[in-house]
Amino acid sequence: MTRISDVAKHAGVSVATVSRVLVGQGSVSEATRERVLASVKALDYHPDLAARRLRSGKTDTLGLIVSDIRNPYFTEVSRAIEDVAYARGMRVLLCNADEDPAKERFYLDMMRDENVAGVILSPTLSLLNQYRAEDFSFPLVLVDRCDAKTEADAVVLDNIDAAQRLTRHLLERNCRRIAFFYGAASATGSQRLAGYQAALAEAGLSAITQPVKPTTDDARQALSTYLERHRQTPDAVVASSGLILLGLVEGLRQHGLRYPQDVIVAGFDDMPWTRIVTPDITVMAQPTADIGRTAIELLLARIAQPGQAMRRIVMRGELIVRGSSAA
């Protein structure tokens, strides 16, 4: 492996000069600068990042901990984050906590040990409930999940409003018995539940709610169980996430129920498949690319200005009406 001293020798300068050229700080004459750069190229020298990090205490690595890598919502957000990072020459350490607080803790510890510049995290409910800013030695931005009382930088959807508007849309379609399947393990699920309940309360209707694990399989199961236990099928079934929505649609098919004729369907996240099923599906779309981009920019701002006030950035969902809730 070629080290900085090799470059220095080759260029006929000291290691300090080479370092200055590489880091771009301090002043170096144009002539020696070019000589150094030539030597770097000639020897194919690459600084050891571990050494650099140890010495300078700085990193250009960001951490990203998502709660489910298989959820297209998170891959879209990740991609947006990585695009920005790549454009700035930064690295992203992407980890999948899998909705498991232990795994989340493991990766959070790892981020600290790696001395990353900052972390973007979609927290488990467990972490959110006992969140204290002092527990984190690095700048942290929350995405997707955050409640009003949490004192942290965050980028989230206006979940209550979004769920409320989605539910109102179904009420306008004359649905009275609207069953809401939501992920009970996340703050997002409960907030969307609250929005749903608010809309029903406005209409003076009673809620039908079913907590599920935020997976397609569990949602399908839950719907099956529900349908088998109740003689009367609901007017509409609503999912608090794209993965759950997929489970509901699978479940309806299994039970031979057609939509929108037998039951209306709607949910969150404008996933590709919602457009190609027949009929296509009404969804509350999230601006995933915006969310990712905003999150990393918020993080970089926090890194640059550690003292600035906490900001919670709330995005508005977009209702996309399709065949599954056709009049």
Next chain:
Amino acid sequence: MTRISDVAKHAGVSVATVSRVLVGQGSVSEATRERVLASVKALDYHPDLAARRLRSGKTDTLGLIVSDIRNPYFTEVSRAIEDVAYARGMRVLLCNADEDPAKERFYLDMMRDENVAGVILSPTLSLLNQYRAEDFSFPLVLVDRCDAKTEADAVVLDNIDAAQRLTRHLLERNCRRIAFFYGAASATGSQRLAGYQAALAEAGLSAITQPVKPTTDDARQALSTYLERHRQTPDAVVASSGLILLGLVEGLRQHGLRYPQDVIVAGFDDMPWTRIVTPDITVMAQPTADIGRTAIELLLARIAQPGQAMRRIVMRGELIVRGSSAA
């Protein structure tokens, strides 16, 4: 930040002893061992990974470079890899090259600079074509893409066989004009093309092939263009990947073509949505979890035994016949 010297002072021993306890090498009396461990816990000490890496030259970080993070195939594979890594206490640095050779190079360089223990990569065609084992300073395992002449550890599907079996299935359904839409940018696409062609040759039929970018949007476009240019619709359309398959189904819907009545549809990758569309879709499924698990195990074996012979592990696809190719 608490350092190893703090722990040493707290436990009343030297830094060397603390290090020995932590690394688990050299001999330490049980009594002092426990005392050190108690101090570590009391001070909440965590070794600085950068320093450790610099000194020891070793890492327990693995790199994973996928070519498209939004492709469910890769997220499934990633998850399997990360599960194994997590179980062994290792980290995974996951990056998204986005089918871009420049980005791929950037991340590969980064892996080298980070001194990762090894890398799992789904290479671009560009990299594969000029692949030389000597170019990589770290153990490397290829996934999803690799041709027979590449001298590298790899885990891939038997693409030729898989495409051939899928095509034969369509021939058995009496399809004669079978259009094959394939990702031209990857080795995988061309191999599947070869399998398709082989099956057609067996039957004495001529091929209809359409290279596309491996994205849903491009596939939809390509199908539209094809349909508009040719009066006669093909008997069947086949996609060389799940993303392309989605584009074909979208395109058929746009053009008001029903399947399997107007045209039969099939493709690769058993994605969740292929089960819920009506009719559901015949696919060649890949054992994604197995592929991921095998890849990381192959990498770990290579790290442990740098001298062992290169291995290419070829997996068999599973044909899942569904409604889109119903008789």
Next chain:
DNA sequence: CTGTTAGCGCGTTCAC
């Protein structure tokens, strides 16, 4: 503008 020097925090010889 440039070179010399001192650590960053840790693992690892070598003595004891």
Next chain:
DNA sequence: GTGAACGCGCTAACAG
């Protein structure tokens, strides 16, 4: 079984 001392490769402070 344990401690002292060195150096991994690099950056930053200080001289010149």
